Amino acid sequence: MTAIAMNPPVPLASRFEPGRLMVHAALIAYTVLALFPIALILINSVKSRAAIFDDPLALPTMDSLTFIGFQKVLASTNFLLYFGNSLYVTLLALLCIVLFGAMAAWALSEYSFMGNRVLTLFLALGIMIPIRLGTVAILELMVKLELVNTLAALILVYTAQGLPLAVMILSEFMRQVPSELKDAARCDGVGEVRIFFQVVLPLIRPAIATVAVFTMIPAWNDLWFPLILAPSDRTKTVTLGVQQFIGQYVTDWNSVLAALSLAVIPMLILYALFSRQLIRGLTAGAVK
Incomplete structure (x- = not known):
């Protein structure tokens, strides 16, 4: 009971305050901005060269999926x-x-x-x-x-x-x-x-x-x-x-x-x- 009294739970209404929502939105936007280049590299590393230039933001499909880049890197270097x-x-x-x-x-x-x-x-x-x-x-x-x-x-x-x-x-x-x-x-x-x-x-x-x-x-x-x-x-x-x-x-x-x-x-x-x-x-x- 003492611990509860000393650390009361945060009211649900306060979690949706405009200021708090803006902070979380800014943090989420920064996270997406920081992870986007890494995700772009990972996605295009398993795509064919033509697919990379056609649509670099698209996910690999069965036609464009290839691991030729990894094979060259690990086998020939x-x-x-x-x-x-x-x-x-x-x-x-x-x-x-x-x-x-x-x-x-x-x-x-x-x-x-x-x-x-x-x-x-x-x-x-x-x-x-x-x-x-x-x-x-x-x-x-x-x-x-x-x-x-x-x-x-x-x-x-x-x-x-x-x-x-x-x-x-x-x-x-x-x-x-x-x-x-x-x-x-x-x-x-x-x-x-x-x-x-x-x-x-x-x-x-x-x-x-x-x-x-x-x-x-x-x-x-x-x-x-x-x-x-x-x-x-x-x-x-x-x-x-x-x-x-x-x-x-x-x-x-x-x-x-x-x-x-x-x-x-x-x-x-x-x-x-x-x-x-x-x-x-x-x-x-x-x-x-």
Whole structure:
């Protein structure tokens, strides 16, 4: 009875208020707008070339249904290698971003030391300045380190690209962790490392999921740095591998759409896994 009194049910009439209906209509319209390109790619990936150009919005029929694009992608190219390269680079870069970003955020939010604000400002500049402006310097550095045409070059670049945003998000959440929990752990003789991994990190899982979503998608979809740093056939990523089906005069649209359909699947799966924690992180951050 107490719980019911504290959380009364929302009246049915209030659910149909004009303001609430407008918000839901806007959200539904945005969802349709965001999912439309993905649906268009998936639909046309199983249609013949003629059907794609005749009516790209139509669903495939028995006459237009074909899987020739998937057969070409999987049989005549190293798409599985490109797919594995993208997955390896994205997951390893994501691990580095979360781990190093959380460690840096812990240091900046928990300890007071000379240069704390300077480091925070420096990381904030990393968010505002695109990393692509330093492409020439990055390429020169990778040549000196002999990392050109290696996946390690991409992992290092994506880690550096995602760290500033990760530190900003995670440090804000870490400041909200009650100091009583950390002080109680210290009184029990728990070291700082165990406090970080066993007390703090489990409490900021929504923030970690938010960082994961915001950093893995740009790394997976990037074409710029794979084209410059790792263009060899054994280090190509999915986005770079798709380009071989696009020519100056002829484009194999069946293969392009099939490759894009296969490339979008991991991001949809990872987003579905992180979506709940992502929403919690965004809604929690809205009031911080």
